[in-house]
Amino acid sequence: MDEKVTNVEPMFDDHGFDEGYNIDSLEDIVMIEFWNIRDEDVCHFHFSDADIAFEFYNRYTRTRGFIAWKNRTRKSHAGVLKLKNFVCHREGFRSQNNNDIGNFKKKPTPETRCGCSAMMEIRLDGPSGRWFISYFFYEHSHPLLDPRLTGLLRGHRFMSExxxxxxxxxxxxxxxxxxxxxxxxxxxxxxxxxDRAINDLSLYFNHHVDADGTLRNLFWCDGLSRADYSLFGDVLAFDATYKRNKYMCPLVVFSGVNYHNQMISFAAALICDKEKNTYRWLLQQMKVAMNGKAPVSVITDGDLSMKFTIEKEFPNAHHRLCAWHLIRNATSNIGKPHFTSMFKKCMLGNYEIDIFRQKWFEMVEGFGVENKSWVLDMYKKRHSWATAHIRGKFFAGFRTTSRCEGLNSIIAKYVNSRYNLVEFIQHFNRCVDHIQWKEVQADHASVNGRPSMQMCFQQLERSAANVCTLSIFYMFQPILVRAASMKFASWCMKI
Structure with missing residues (x-):
């Protein structure tokens, strides 16, 4: 709302405007390198009108991790605009609404305003007719966004002409x-x-040809995927069940999970077959691309060639078999639904080793399958699938490769069997760009939003929210609430 005042005096009688800080048009703003401007030097600029001043400040905020909002204005009795305030988008406080009204529960909205005091105030100098910065405060009461995320903020979304x-x-x-x-x-x-090869100096690729010079295998990963592996590569999902190209070559996707619990792609390869030597060549390329870093755990669907190469190339990694494939194999090999149900309990139950052994033999003897070759083979491999034997190993929430198949469903939106080799790689890389963009959006949500608290112990809950990303906190919050409720109930009983 405009506030009318009778008189607005300039801050100084003689401003001595420096022509080097003169901003008259958008062309002048485009020429400014905002990254190189110190915050304390911003107040030296002066402008031909208020709109140019706001455009200047908004572009400045883009490089600092926030956006500008127009706030208070002042006019003289004659209606002449004399003063304007531009504030941070997190200025002020969100009103507290009652989210529980009768039987209706409103979904909590993140708290995005925190009373930030960062502001730029401009005033009109009567004699010169120019606008100068009369007040500039650039310290914020909240974390600033990474500049690569500011394009997601409403005030910085735009399309080129x-x-x-x-x-x-x-x-x-x-x-x-x-x-x-x-x-x-x-x-x-x-x-x-x-421009990929020029702009992405960390892009890695290699290929393998046969004696006739025919391309047999191709491996590639971009620089951002290599950086992701350096952070999240402790758990590696190795999947080679997907065929979506003109030559029906298996696509191998090396994937993992990030700190938003999202599937991410580390690398990919097109191979001619699923033989041991082929997989070994792939894992060797993986080690070269990732600077020799080996995963702590590897999840596969149980392919024997994969198992052999993992043992050779990643001897210290713990190999886990996909639970979903094992359940399907139990159904096909035994053919008894009740056995499959019992097998699933043995596999996923959080038992001690002695209890697991007891339940396993009770199940096997009860169904009379103690001599079945598949059953004997599964018991030998129990260190690769039974929760009782893999307790303490890190798998980042992986139990099955079904998450890889979810990744394949995303790939299917970008590639199809009509594409030749070049087209396939191009469109697959578009898919990787999409996955990486989802990670950027999740970063933005975690930095710019605050989860709603559900406990009376809000300090404890907020400390957990500050440590975790938004997605992980929402997974952890129900556990924290239940634990606090049990603790509170126990305390009440003692009273």
Whole structure:
């Protein structure tokens, strides 16, 4: 709301405006390297009008990790604008609403405002007609976003003039909005791929050919995927069951999970077969690309060639078999639903080793399958699948490779069997870009949002929220609430 005042005096009688800090147009703003401007030097700039001043401040905020909002203004009795305030988007406080009204429960909204005092105030100098910065406070009461995330904030979302014009022309041609956005994304991806080798100096790839010079195997990973592996590569899922290219070559995807509990891709390969030598070559390339770092745990679907190569190339990694594949194999090999149910309990039950052994032999003898070769083989491999024997090993929540199959369903949206080798790699890399963008969005949600508290011990709950990412905290919060409730109930009983 505008506040009318009778008189607005300038801060100084003679400002002595420095021509080197003169901003008259958007062209002047474009020429400024905001990354190199010190916060204390911003107050030296002066502007031809208030809109130019706001555009300047908004572009400055983009490089600092927040966005600017227009706040208070002042006018004279004659209606002449004399003063304007631009504040941080987290200025002020969100009103506390009652989320429980009768039987209706409103979904809690994250607290995004925290009373930040960062502000830029501009005033109009009467004699010169220029706007100068009369007050500038740049210390924030909240963490600032990584500059790569500020593009997700509402005030920094924009399209280039060329993209807008292209979009209008395509719409006039009868193309739907969804198809237009897809076409623009494709163009951006192709341009990125053309410059990939130049712009991504950490990109790694290698290939293997036979005696005739025919390409047999191809391995590749980009720099960001290599950086992800350095952080999250302790658990590696190794899946080679997916075929979606013109030559029906298996696609091998090395994947893992990040600190948002999202599936991420570390590397990929197209191979000609699933032989031991092929898998061994792949794991050797993996070690080279990842600077020799070996995973702590590896999850596979039980392929024997995979098992052999993992033991050779990653001898210290703990190999876990996919629970889903084992349950399916129990059904196909024994054919008794009740046995499958008991087998699942033995596999996933958090038993001590002695209890597991007792339940296993009771189950085997009860169904009369003690001489079945599959049963004997499973018991020999119990250190690769039974919770009782793998307790204390780190698997980042992995029990099955079904999460890999979920990743394959995402890949299916980008590639199909009509693509040749070059097209397949290009569109697969688009899929990897999409996965990495989801990670950036999750980073933004964790940094910019605050989860709603559900306990009376809010200090304890907030300390957990500060340590975890938003996704992990929401997984942990019910456990914390139950534990606190039990503790509170125990305390009440003592009273």
């Amino acid at each position: 060329a993209d807008i014009g292209h979009m209008i022309n395509m719409k006039k041609g009868g193309i739907s909005v969804g198809q237009i956005y897809q076409a623009l994304a494709n163009q951006a991806a192709l341009k990125y791929l053309q």
